[in-house]
Amino acid sequence: xxxxxxxxxxxxxxxxxxxxxxxxxxxxxxxxxxxxxxxxxxxxxxxxxxxxxxxxxxxxxxxxxxxxxxxxxxxxxxxxxxxxxxxxxxxxxxxxxxxxxxxxxxxxxxxxxxxxxxxxxxxxxxxxxxxxxxxxxxxxxxxxxxxxxxxxxxxxxxxxxxxxxxxxxxxxxxxxxxxxxxxxxxxxxxxxxxx
Numbered sequence: 001x002x003x004x005x006x007x008x009x010x011x012x013x014x015x016x017x018x019x020x021x022x023x024x025x026x027x028x029x030x031x032x033x034x035x036x037x038x039x040x041x042x043x044x045x046x047x048x049x050x051x052x053x054x055x056x057x058x059x060x061x062x063x064x065x066x067x068x069x070x071x072x073x074x075x076x077x078x079x080x081x082x083x084x085x086x087x088x089x090x091x092x093x094x095x096x097x098x099x100x101x102x103x104x105x106x107x108x109x110x111x112x113x114x115x116x117x118x119x120x121x122x123x124x125x126x127x128x129x130x131x132x133x134x135x136x137x138x139x140x141x142x143x144x145x146x147x148x149x150x151x152x153x154x155x156x157x158x159x160x161x162x163x164x165x166x167x168x169x170x171x172x173x174x175x176x177x178x179x180x181x182x183x184x185x186x187x188x189x190x191x192x193x194x195x
Contacts, residue, residue, distance in 0.1 A: 040067055044074050052078050093161075094129030105130060113139050123148035127174055128156075145191070146184035147176040154191060166192045 040059035046052040054075060059067045069085045076082050097105050106125050109132050113121055116139060125132040135156045142151025149169070157163035157173050166189035170177030177185055 040070075042067075042071055042074050046078075094131040097130050102129075109133055109136075112136075115139060116141065120148045120150070123176075124153060127153075143191070145176075145180070145188050147179035149174060149176040149180075149188070151191065154188065158192070164192075165189075 040063075041057040043055045043057075044052050045055065052075065054071055056067070056071065065087050069087065072079075072082065072085065109125055110118065110121050112133065113136055116136070120141070121132075121136070124135050128135045135153050137152060140152070142155075144150050145154070153174075154163070154169055157169050161173055163169045163173055166185065167177075169192065170180070170185060170188055180188075
């Protein structure tokens with residue numbers, strides 16, 4: 001494995017973030033027509049006859065789609081059948097409410113499950129949107145693991161969103177791991193091992 005070395009790219013990333021901070025006023029509002037171009041550094045390393053390695057340094061969750069498209073652009077020379085980017089106009093799963101306002105769909109979801117606590121329903125709706133009723137099903141949510149995460153949602157994530165491990169559920173799909181103690185996280189891991 002090649003050792004990391006300092007390069008001008010490292011400074012470019014830091015300078016872009018510093019420039020963004022400098023253009024914000026005291027209220028955090030960004031001023032000017034300039035946009036920060038560098039939010040992450042992507043580098044492809046390859047050696048003759050070996051598979052390329054894409055390294056991503058930095059990035060923000062709010063720019064994940066653009067970062068993913070940029071990553072695919074970097075890998076395009078190695079993937080000749082790669083199709084053009086398409087995600088800019090695509091709805092995320094659960095975000096297509098059709099002609100129904102989001103608030104109305106949420107209220108109807110809450111009304112459909114009067115026996116389930118409002119906080120639990122709020123969490124399910126926040127995580128799954130238009131698919132929340134599919135997650136809640138008949139209303140029998142099964143075991144409560146903590147932080148509003150129930151057995152039924154874990155099963156849904158495994159069956160529909162390719163969650164295979166507790167980390168997939170707790171950190172990658174729901175972030176409920178942030179609000180659980182170690183014993184609760186361990187219980188989800190044990191459940192995932194037997195589900």
